[in-house]
Amino acid sequence: MDTRSELQATVDAMVQPGKGLLAADESGPTIAKRFKTIGLESTDEHRRAYRNLLLTTPGLGEFVSGVILYQETLGQKADDGTPFPQLAAANGVVPGIKVDLGKVPLALSPGDEITEGLDGLAKRFVDYKRQGARFAKWRAVYNITATLPGRAAIEANAESLARYAAICQEAGIVPIVEPEVLMDGDHTIGRCAEVTEEVLHEVFHALHRHRVVLEHILLKPSMVLAGAEHQQQSNTADIATATIRVLKRTVPAAVPGIVFLSGGQSPEEATANLDAMNRLGPLPWNLSFSYGRALQEPPLNAWRGQAGNVNEAQQALLKRARLNGAAALGKYDASMEKD
Numbered sequence: 001m002d003t004r005s006e007l008q009a010t011v012d013a014m015v016q017p018g019k020g021l022l023a024a025d026e027s028g029p030t031i032a033k034r035f036k037t038i039g040l041e042s043t044d045e046h047r048r049a050y051r052n053l054l055l056t057t058p059g060l061g062e063f064v065s066g067v068i069l070y071q072e073t074l075g076q077k078a079d080d081g082t083p084f085p086q087l088a089a090a091n092g093v094v095p096g097i098k099v100d101l102g103k104v105p106l107a108l109s110p111g112d113e114i115t116e117g118l119d120g121l122a123k124r125f126v127d128y129k130r131q132g133a134r135f136a137k138w139r140a141v142y143n144i145t146a147t148l149p150g151r152a153a154i155e156a157n158a159e160s161l162a163r164y165a166a167i168c169q170e171a172g173i174v175p176i177v178e179p180e181v182l183m184d185g186d187h188t189i190g191r192c193a194e195v196t197e198e199v200l201h202e203v204f205h206a207l208h209r210h211r212v213v214l215e216h217i218l219l220k221p222s223m224v225l226a227g228a229e230h231q232q233q234s235n236t237a238d239i240a241t242a243t244i245r246v247l248k249r250t251v252p253a254a255v256p257g258i259v260f261l262s263g264g265q266s267p268e269e270a271t272a273n274l275d276a277m278n279r280l281g282p283l284p285w286n287l288s289f290s291y292g293r294a295l296q297e298p299p300l301n302a303w304r305g306q307a308g309n310v311n312e313a314q315q316a317l318l319k320r321a322r323l324n325g326a327a328a329l330g331k332y333d334a335s336m337e338k339d
Contacts, residue, residue: 061092085132
């Protein structure tokens, strides 16, 4: 299969109506923080057992078309010895890998950050692909204040995202492009919309410069909403309207899928907001989810590191996946939370 056909086959498998992605790509410090909420130490075996729980959930492939793994997870095995990427694929879930190496302060730009990890990325893809990864993810982060992000940060992060996406496609790996405008701060929804629009314009200009084929990427943006510390929190209708307006202004129709990050929203909020956006259709792209905490919080709380709780935890994950699958079709209703 040539590279273009390979990319198309992966996109077709990932972008399916009523399905989204499970983000299970927490770095070491992040998963340790998650485990701390349930009083569990982050050991190799605890992390493996938890990811085994997620990936062996019966019926997950009905609502989840892809899973983003961390480098450690890509090499781990299920209880029966099956490598996790193979286990995911056998359940109809495309395995992918987070490839950025995290964010650092952007030099001479106080308050702004840049993501690292481009050096050696093409070589790393040889190993990732051999282990079964078919797509990748790179996250750029933008802090909002009255003056941030600065122009240098907007341009530098767009350039990194585009270079990453080009390296992905050359390797036959579908890139998920993730420009996250953070919800930390006391900014208004209007300020968030302004920044998100500027960020997305710059990202797509950079993708075009680097000859990235838009039909073979997924965009993973943040929703447009007021900062977490703003006195007036955004309601679902306002978030949906503002987000779709910005996306229509910035994202070409050639992009097959947009999968939102939840960015600190509660599981219920993330589901309701996705549903409200899909009700504003028809839209030029498939609009779905790529949630981490908003999918994982209920199963993590149900599991609490106890083998006897695995079934209950898997049911909690399946329920959230099912509700988000409904939201991706604009068919979610809050009453479904009680089922």
